[in-house]
Amino acid sequence: MRSLPNILVTGTPGVGKTTTCTQLVSLASQSSPPLDLKHVSINDIVKERSCHTGYDEELQTLIVDDDKLMDEVEKEIADGDGAGGFIIDWHSTAGFAVRWVDLVVVLRCDETSVLYDRLASRGYRDEKVQENMDAEIFGVVSEEAKEGWGEVEDGRVVELKSVQAEDIEENAERILLWVKNWVKDHGSKTNGE
Numbered sequence: 001m002r003s004l005p006n007i008l009v010t011g012t013p014g015v016g017k018t019t020t021c022t023q024l025v026s027l028a029s030q031s032s033p034p035l036d037l038k039h040v041s042i043n044d045i046v047k048e049r050s051c052h053t054g055y056d057e058e059l060q061t062l063i064v065d066d067d068k069l070m071d072e073v074e075k076e077i078a079d080g081d082g083a084g085g086f087i088i089d090w091h092s093t094a095g096f097a098v099r100w101v102d103l104v105v106v107l108r109c110d111e112t113s114v115l116y117d118r119l120a121s122r123g124y125r126d127e128k129v130q131e132n133m134d135a136e137i138f139g140v141v142s143e144e145a146k147e148g149w150g151e152v153e154d155g156r157v158v159e160l161k162s163v164q165a166e167d168i169e170e171n172a173e174r175i176l177l178w179v180k181n182w183v184k185d186h187g188s189k190t191n192g193e
């Protein structure tokens with residue numbers, strides 16, 4: 001049984017997943033008592049462990065080998081004898097087993113001009129920017145998450161707004177509070193309270 005929850009922080013590219021995860025891990029390490037949350041960047045796993053089959057020139061992205069990637073993710077989160085505390089940062093929930101993840105946080109940027117600027121500043125082609133903008137407008141990641149975790153239990157998928165800089169801090173604090181409540185709840189269940 002996990003002593004800390006695993007959380008999947010997801011959303012369209014550019015919504016602020018990495019920034020939020022970094023902030024969350026830092027806040028958790030400074031809390032009292034400190035909580036050892038570990039940021040798992042799936043982008044890094046794809047690159048470092050070659051979980052890809054090539055490069056899509058049109059979409060300017062690696063073509064992910066989903067089976068290999070999920071094998072690597074499973075290995076990664078089994079680390080520490082499955083004690084949990086992994087904050088997984090990826091733009092999709094596809095392939096993740098529901099049992100691996102206790103909470104899915106979908107970051108949303110509903111101010112399209114803000115998201116546009118973030119994506120365009122990365123030098124993405126217009127088609128790639130547009131594809132990501134459409135995905136955000138139609139809530140593709142959110143729908144996908146609800147199909148998996150929402151059917152198991154209400155409240156396992158939460159959407160948080162990530163538009164302004166203040167949202168990063170606020171979201172990290174909210175997620176940390178959720179982690180602390182999870183620990184209290186699960187600690188008391190294990191102690192039979």
Ligand SMILES: Nc1ncnc2c1ncn2[C@@H]1O[C@H](COP(=O)(O)OP(=O)(O)OP(=O)(O)O)[C@@H](O)[C@H]1O
Nearest residue numbers: 013014015016017018019118162163164165167168
């Ligand atoms: N809520 C926000 N307020 C202000 N700036 C933000 C916010 N969210 C993200 N940014 C900025 O947008 C850029 C992209 O953020 P970040 O890399 O965290 O996004 P991401 O969702 O992890 O993207 P990817 O899926 O491509 O890895 C960064 O420069 C970050 O500072």
